[in-house]
Amino acid sequence: MTGAHPRRHDRFTVDRRRFLRLSLTASGAALAPGLLTGCGAPAPGGDGVGLKIWDLFSGGDGLLMDEMMDTVRGGPDGFTLDRTILEWGPSYYTKLAMAAAGGRAPDVAVLHLSRMPGYAPGGLLDPFDLELLAEFGITREDFPPALWERAQWEGRLYAVPLDTHPFIVFYDLDVAERAGVLDGAGRLIQPGSPGAMLETSAALAEAHGGAGLLFGHVTDPAQNWRIFNALYAQTGAAFDLPESGPAIDTDAAVRVVSFLQELFDGRTNPNHLDYFGALASFTESRGAMIAVGEWELPTLRSTGIRLGAAPFVNVFGEPAVATDSHSYVLPRQERPDPARRREAHRYVAAMLRQSLTWAGAGHLPAYQPVLAEPGYAELDPQSSYTEAGDLAVLDPPAWFAGSGSLFQDRMSQAIQPALLGRASAEAAVDRMVRECADLLDQPNPVR
Amino acid sequence: MSTQASPETVAPRDGGDGGVPEPSPTAGRSGPRQRRSGGWFVLPFAVCFGLFMLWPVVHGIAMSFTDESLTLAGTSFVGFDNYVEAFGDAAVWNALGNTLFFTLITTVPLVLIALGMALLVHTGLAGQWLWRLAFFAPYLLPVAVVTLIWQWVYQPDLGLANQLLNALGFGPVGWLSDEAVAMWAIALLTVWWTVGFNFLLYLAALQSLPDTLYEAAALDGAGAWRRLWSITLPQLRRTTVLVGMLQVLASLKVFDQIYILTKGGPNDSTRPILEYIYDVGFTGYRLGYASAISYLFFALIIVVSIAQLRFFPRQEG
Known part of the structure; x- marks a missing residue:
């Protein structure tokens, strides 16, 4: 027995450490991406090494991004590019923050504009050089003013918006026609009041025979x-x-x-769908309309349903659409090489001019000159929700808010029980306010 | 055959019955030269161990006394502030409670069901290989695949689980959206996924039980139940201790399947302590505070370990 004890004890010691490795000391492992980036980063001034690009386009839009990058790679002034695709979500933003904090970040990265308040004030981004951008033909006049404004911090430009990608509605055109919810030009009549929206969804449900409006939210961190x-x-x-x-x-x-409780009553419109369940329901034609991000356009288009689209329905009077914007940023580098920085500016400008291709994914180009191009008006159904870009509402600016953030997750979780009929609207709102207060109570780590 | 090999090596080491005392006399006889050459063999592991285990542990302790952030914000020493905050943080206690609840509702079935399955297979059902494969196969799946399968099983509208309930005349259950159900749903998935490993340990232990005991018992007129209660189960005690211990530790560190399936929701009802640490440290950037919570969890593990150390040897003796 005496022999048994120490050996047993040793084993436990190892087990405890295994735990630590998993939980807290993950910090060591998680530092690895930053370190690895560092290893791979070119020596300052190193010629012939590709511009390092990080983005989070892993879906259908990722392929379009490939196409755009291939285009700018060509020609006499073609770029040498080294692209890394990472999955969207909290971990993307963790990796980007760590890489920037380490000072060996990629030359250009994609960031949701709503995340900028968690990055720029903490020094994780380097500002763009407006003169350099102008040299490559990009000026503030090329962007919607509100978007440009949002990309500023302390008077400097920290992000160049590539697109806006609003939360909109897609619908089955045939059903919508039968339901009589379209105007003479075949566009969705905006209801303008809660009662009218309930009538619209009821008319859609009746014309379809299934659900009126589909919306997936269960366990979703943002919907x-x-x-x-x-x-x-x-x-x-x-x-x-x-x-x-x-x-x-x-x-x-x-x-x-x-109103959401009334709208998603579980009869006219289901209230218990999750994200993919709602998508599947729409593609299997179990509902007439779906509230979802426009980035699902490539998926929905492949179904063969005659697709209509509109900015998210106006219910309470003031036109507004929840939006975010994929933007190019220059993550902080310890010793930025001026030549590479210049190349990064040139790259951003070149990509903006490829915006028409980008619009193919459903995104609305932030670079306005593209909207005037003849090819854009022909994009259907993108052109029918272009105005959503002007009605953009981003997250409130706070270090903890934005795409893929804890804030969006907390808010979504607070609302979920109300939609499922397990909590009152008042309780849900109380919880939202409480969660906001909790988040605000936390010491700001980016200041 | 391989199924027999692993427990034979595992069981004696765990049993600690004094059957393997050879290493110590050998070590005692080895001269200084021998010991020095041994050092070289140990070195590669020791370096890795030091770098990736010891150093992070030490660094983590230091970090837990600072307000270190994942970003560039300055780091300053804050004393016990993080620990004080953690003790007063309801989310910590909630998450800890979730982890313990999960451990309780998974460990018990994962031991009992594994034992039951092993006993059934061992009774000599036809096609033993098929049962063995079927019970063990889910364990071979990576967590991403398991959660993907179960995400569709639990899918509220089209999922298998609700379709079955519907066919039986019951209303739909919010498997992952109902606070009262979500943790049970995750436990069910976990049992399906990992019970195969415990099953294998039990089966191997059963197969290595000496036939002589059963022959003797049969001669004395003991029936099948008698033999189960008086021979099989007592003989399996060491395996049960091993399985239970491994299981408690595995369940305490639950993270992946919950993170992928529910992200801790609905309303934090499934958020385990490790996810909270991850949320605070990596999504909220607060590494210092996250470290402090880790060490509180660490303390809990030590308590569990000591409890096991005290409890199980006595039972064995």
């Missing part, structure tokens, strides 16, 4: 926030997160959540 954010902005109320505490109009928020 509920997207739909709430759009509707709440339509009420005209402000959702601000100053450090003194959340400034939210709870009456307006309760009105929005109550």
